[in-house]
Amino acid sequence: MSARVVTLAFSGVEAVRVDVQVQFTRGDPKFFLVGMGDKAISESRERVRAAFVGMGLSLPARRIIANLAPADLPKEGSHYDLPIALAIMAAMGIVPPDALEGWAAVGELALDGRITAVTGALPAAVAAGGMGLGLICPEACGPEAAWAGETRILAAPSLIALVNHFRGTQVLSPPEAGQMLDGERVPDLRDVKGQEHAKRALEIAAAGGHNISFIGPPGSGKSMMAARLPGLLPPLTAEELLQTSMIHSVAGLIAKGQLTRARPFRSPHHSASMAALTGGGLKAKPGEVSLAHNGVLFLDELPEFGTQALDSLRQPLETGEVVVARANAHVRYPSRFQLVAAMNPCRCGHGGPGKGACGRAPRCQTDYQGRISGPLMDRIDLQVEVPPVTAADMALPAPSEGTAEAAARVAQARRLQSDRARASGREGVAVINSLAEGDWLETIADLEASARALLSRAAEAGGLSARGWTRTLRLARTIADLEGVESIRRVHVAEALIYRRVAPGVASAVTPAALT
Known part of the structure; x- marks a missing residue:
C-alpha cells in the first residue's frame, strides 16, 4: 500500500515542489523518514503518531517508509507534518485515494490532532497556484493564503475536520482574505x-x-x-x-x-x-x-x-x-x-x-x-x-x-517617472530614477549643454567616481522632475553635486552662480 501527497520546500521566498511518498511494507513495525530532512522533520514521526492517537487511531503495525522527494534537496521546517499524515491516511484508506489529487499541503500537527499555524502560507499558496494545485493549510493561515488570488484554499482546524471534508460529511468553506490595513500613523x-x-x-x-x-x-x-x-x-x-x-x-x-x-x-x-x-x-x-x-x-x-x-x-x-x-x-x-x-x-x-x-x-x-x-x-x-x-x-x-x-509633490514627480517609462514601453519595470541605468538613464537624462559641462568639470576634478557620475545624473533627474521640467539644467546638476559632497577641489565648479 502506498500514497503520495504534494508539499513545498522553501528556498528564500520561492517554493519548490516536494512529493511525500508513503509506503507500507512487511517487516518490523517501524516508522522511517528519509529525504534529507532537518531535526524538525525527523521529529514529525512522533507528532504524527500522537495526532493519530488523538483521533482515536493508531499507525498500522507495518514498516512505514515516508520519502520526501527529491531526496537531494535540503528540507527544513515543521510544515511537513500535515502532508505526511495525509499520505499515511490515504495509504490506510481513511481518506479516499483520489481526494488529495490536485492539492498541496502544509501544516504542523499538535499532539491532539489540531493543525497549527506555520510560516510561509502566502508564498506556498502562490507556488501551489502556479503548479495548478490548491493548498491545504492550517485554519489560522487561511486568511493569509487567500491573498494568493485564484488559488483554491482549504483551511482546516484539525485532521478530523479534513477527513470529514474529504468524506463529504462536513464540508469546509473557503477562507476569506484578511484585512487590508492602513498602517501606522506617520508623524507629520x-x-x-x-x-x-x-x-x-x-x-x-x-x-x-x-x-x-x-x-x-x-x-x-x-x-x-x-x-x-x-x-x-x-x-x-x-x-x-x-x-x-x-x-x-x-x-x-x-x-x-x-x-x-x-x-x-x-x-x-x-x-x-x-x-x-x-x-x-x-x-x-x-x-x-x-x-x-x-x-x-x-x-x-x-x-x-x-x-x-x-x-x-x-x-x-x-x-x-x-x-x-x-x-x-x-x-x-x-x-x-x-x-x-x-x-x-x-x-x-x-x-x-x-x-x-x-x-x-x-x-x-x-x-x-x-x-x-x-x-x-x-x-x-x-x-x-x-x-x-x-x-x-x-x-x-x-x-x-x-x-x-510634500507628499503631493513627490507623487507628481513619481507620476512623471511612471508616464515617461510607460511612453517608452517599460511597463512592469522598476522606473524610479534611483534605479535608472544604461541606455534608459541616457534616454531620460536629457542634459542641457551647460549642465553637462558642469558635470564633466566635477568629474575631471576628481570629485566623482564612475558610480558617482551615474548617481549624480539620477539625482539631477529627480530634482528636475520635482520642478516638472523635461530637461536637466545646470542648476539641477549643481544642487545634486552639493548633496553628493564632492571633493574640495571641485567646490569651485559649484559656485553660487551655478545655482541661479
Whole structure:
C-alpha cells in the first residue's frame, strides 16, 4: 500500500515542489523518514503518531517508509507534518485515494490532532497556484493564503475536520482574505522646525527613491526627519505588496492574514550583526535588508554598526538582492530598499566649531566618520549636513507646509517617472530614477549643454567616481522632475553635486552662480 501527497520546500521566498511518498511494507513495525530532512522533520514521526492517537487511531503495525522527494534537496521546517499524515491516511484508506489529487499541503500537527499555524502560507499558496494545485493549510493561515488570488484554499482546524471534508460529511468553506490595513500613523513633517535644507533633501530622496544620510549633532532632528520619510512615499503597488508580503510571510510577520499598503520601515539597533542585517542564521531567514524590501531601512548612529555588517550592505544596495550562501545551497532574497542613515559628526557628537565643540577636532571627526568605508558612502546619493537647531528656530510658529504638501509633490514627480517609462514601453519595470541605468538613464537624462559641462568639470576634478557620475545624473533627474521640467539644467546638476559632497577641489565648479 502506498500514497503520495504534494508539499513545498522553501528556498528564500520561492517554493519548490516536494512529493511525500508513503509506503507500507512487511517487516518490523517501524516508522522511517528519509529525504534529507532537518531535526524538525525527523521529529514529525512522533507528532504524527500522537495526532493519530488523538483521533482515536493508531499507525498500522507495518514498516512505514515516508520519502520526501527529491531526496537531494535540503528540507527544513515543521510544515511537513500535515502532508505526511495525509499520505499515511490515504495509504490506510481513511481518506479516499483520489481526494488529495490536485492539492498541496502544509501544516504542523499538535499532539491532539489540531493543525497549527506555520510560516510561509502566502508564498506556498502562490507556488501551489502556479503548479495548478490548491493548498491545504492550517485554519489560522487561511486568511493569509487567500491573498494568493485564484488559488483554491482549504483551511482546516484539525485532521478530523479534513477527513470529514474529504468524506463529504462536513464540508469546509473557503477562507476569506484578511484585512487590508492602513498602517501606522506617520508623524507629520510640520513638527520639524527649521532645517529647510534637510527637509528639501528628504523630499528629493522620496521623489526618486534615493539613499540619504544626515550628519549633525545630537538633537538636530536627524531621526525626526527619517521617521517622517514613509509619509512622503506613495503606497505599495499591487505587485510590490505581493513581493513584500511574501517576505514577511516567510519571516512569520503577518498576523491574521492582515496586509498593509504602507511601505516597510525597518530600524535595527546598531548592535545588529551581519546575519541580522542581510539574512542568515540556522535556517537562512531574511534579514533587515529584505524585510525592508520596497521600503525604508533606517540606520541610526551609522558609525556604531560593525564594519563588516555595514560593508555587507554594498551588494544589496547595488543589485537589489542578497544571497545567503550555504555549503549545500544558495538562498536568494529580494532587498530593494531605500537607505536612510543618521550619524553624529564625531563620537562626542559636537564636532566642528562653536560652543561645546569637540576638543579633539578635526581628528576625532575624521576617525569617527572613517569607520564608514568609501564604497558605502559612494552609494549614498544625498549626504546632508544638519546644523544645530537654534532657540530662534524653536520660537518660530509651525511651518506652513507639512507632510501632505510634500507628499503631493513627490507623487507628481513619481507620476512623471511612471508616464515617461510607460511612453517608452517599460511597463512592469522598476522606473524610479534611483534605479535608472544604461541606455534608459541616457534616454531620460536629457542634459542641457551647460549642465553637462558642469558635470564633466566635477568629474575631471576628481570629485566623482564612475558610480558617482551615474548617481549624480539620477539625482539631477529627480530634482528636475520635482520642478516638472523635461530637461536637466545646470542648476539641477549643481544642487545634486552639493548633496553628493564632492571633493574640495571641485567646490569651485559649484559656485553660487551655478545655482541661479
